[in-house]
Amino acid sequence: MTDLNLPVLLVVEDDEGLQRQLKWAYEGYRVVIAGDRATAIEQVRAHEPAVVTLDLGLPPDPDGTAEGFATLTEILALKPDTKVIVASGHGARESALRAIALGAYDFYRKPIDIDELGLIVARAFHLHAIEAENRLLEDRDSGGGTILGSLLSAAPEMTKVARTVERVAGADVSVMLLGASGTGKELLARAVHQLSPRANGQFVAINCAAIPENLLEAELFGYERGAFTGAVKTTPGKIELAQGGTLFLDEVGDIPLPLQVKLLRFLQERVIERIGGRSPIAVDTRIVCATHQDLDAMQVAGSFREDLYYRLAEIVVKIPTLAERPGDAVLLARHFAKRFSRELNPQVHGLGADALAVIDAYPWPGNVRELENRLKRAVIMADGKLVGAADLDLPGSRAAVDEGEELALNLRAAREVADRRAIRSALARTEHNISGAAKLLGISRPTLYDLLKQYHLQA
Known part of the structure; x- marks a missing residue:
């Protein structure tokens, strides 16, 4: 048998x-x-x-x-x-x-x-x-709270990212953060710096998409006095300022090809020359970069150098969207509501049940940045003590699941995924109050405790 x-x-x-x-x-x-x-x-x-x-x-x-x-x-x-x-x-x-x-x-x-x-x-x-x-x-440790000191999350998907950051921070390698806009790439870059042996050095950030192409080289590499019209004094660039620390290149996919060549040379030789300068300057800095673009496709198209990619992406960390982090939207919304009510509208004391339902259902295409902006506006516009769904001005439910979505492994696995998502959402909405969460789920407290134990989730 x-x-x-x-x-x-x-x-x-x-x-x-x-x-x-x-x-x-x-x-x-x-x-x-x-x-x-x-x-x-x-x-x-x-x-x-x-x-x-x-x-x-x-x-x-x-x-x-x-x-x-x-x-x-x-x-x-x-x-x-x-x-x-x-x-x-x-x-x-x-x-x-x-x-x-x-x-x-x-x-x-x-x-x-x-x-x-x-x-x-x-x-x-x-x-x-x-x-x-x-x-x-990992599941047992993924209860609501801050991770990496400043990142707020209850989702195991982000706990996994945090564990990866903790492991790679101590190794002096280049890190590439891949994720959609608003997912917290700069927060993670700062965490890499703060957890590294370079934490006492400077964390220098530059958004490569926000600076015109003709000025980006000067921002990165600096310039000597008289190098061009307006260069009235010698000015070190961001790379040089990050000596002994970390340089964060945000939206690295926007660096133009001619400048990619110069950046590659720095990564290979660890020396720079300012614009108009003739003396090489040795710089010891760690590179952390981020982008929302598909760098693989850009390499195929010839708009991003393959050799530069492999220099920058010794370690790649993929960041999930807010929609891929069950329960986090509500957790973050509560945090933002408390912060903005204290700063902007003290009469607001929290989020109403209808607001929580809408926040939990909405897919948040703009991720955490969109959520933060919506909550700021809602707190300012709220007339009562609680922010309501109308104050958020969001669609009332998550978009229907695409009919072509791939099936789960089997029915048991699909039920487990659904159960975990529902339990995390209910706990987030009730601030981890077991009685309240069980009521939302339509089950008894002992049944909820059994499910928490079965799925290794924290109350």
């Missing part, structure tokens, strides 16, 4: 003899079998295996690898934490490189040695268990 509590191993193999051999070779796992891509995806949805062994030679292309690679891609798209061990005898080196590039955990060259493959499988299960435990700890 199969023990349903055992971890699941999915074997994707079209050879029936090898299927039987592998099915009985692994003790301590619940082994499920698939002989083609469609069956493999069905088994992933049904059983959510932690580990998969995948033969690349699957029908209708058993002598090639195309079907196997397609299966690998689909599995990881559905369940990215799955450890997929790819096995193949076709062009082993090329297949191994491609499989790892696509996200496979490991590669095994046929013919199969059961004992050797068993060790790889055991190691994959061990790593999967460690990663799952780390995710639980």
